[in-house]
Amino acid sequence: MNTVKHGLSIGIERIDNHFFLNLKAVGKLTHADYEIITPMIDSALASVKDPKVDALIDATELECWEVRAAWDDFKLGLKHNNEFGKIAIFGNKNWQEIAAKVGSWFISGDIKYFDNLGDATAWLIQ
Numbered sequence: 001m002n003t004v005k006h007g008l009s010i011g012i013e014r015i016d017n018h019f020f021l022n023l024k025a026v027g028k029l030t031h032a033d034y035e036i037i038t039p040m041i042d043s044a045l046a047s048v049k050d051p052k053v054d055a056l057i058d059a060t061e062l063e064c065w066e067v068r069a070a071w072d073d074f075k076l077g078l079k080h081n082n083e084f085g086k087i088a089i090f091g092n093k094n095w096q097e098i099a100a101k102v103g104s105w106f107i108s109g110d111i112k113y114f115d116n117l118g119d120a121t122a123w124l125i126q
Helices: 031-046 067-079 094-103 117-125
Strands: 007-015 018-029 053-065 084-090 110-114
Parallel strands (some): 053 084
């Protein structure tokens, strides 16, 4: 039997007064993945009064989204639009850099693509 790994993992860290949302996307994301992760993100952000959250998205193992999952991602971004300060996307594929640029049209925070994790982290904490 061949097992296909996919999904999102989430973590929230606090450094001084900064809240950091860490997401790792793996494989082909599905609507079912978002049915699990969306309530977790909603709950985590609801626990922060007037949240201004910086996010690091590790997309190095992300292959693609199902169409419905891409829509779920778009809706999640719109729902929490004003809560994000900076979003760093760490990836290794050209289409991820393009996706970061498109995402910046819909999120009020700054979105930037990086192909180096250290650079992404440094930008977030400046």
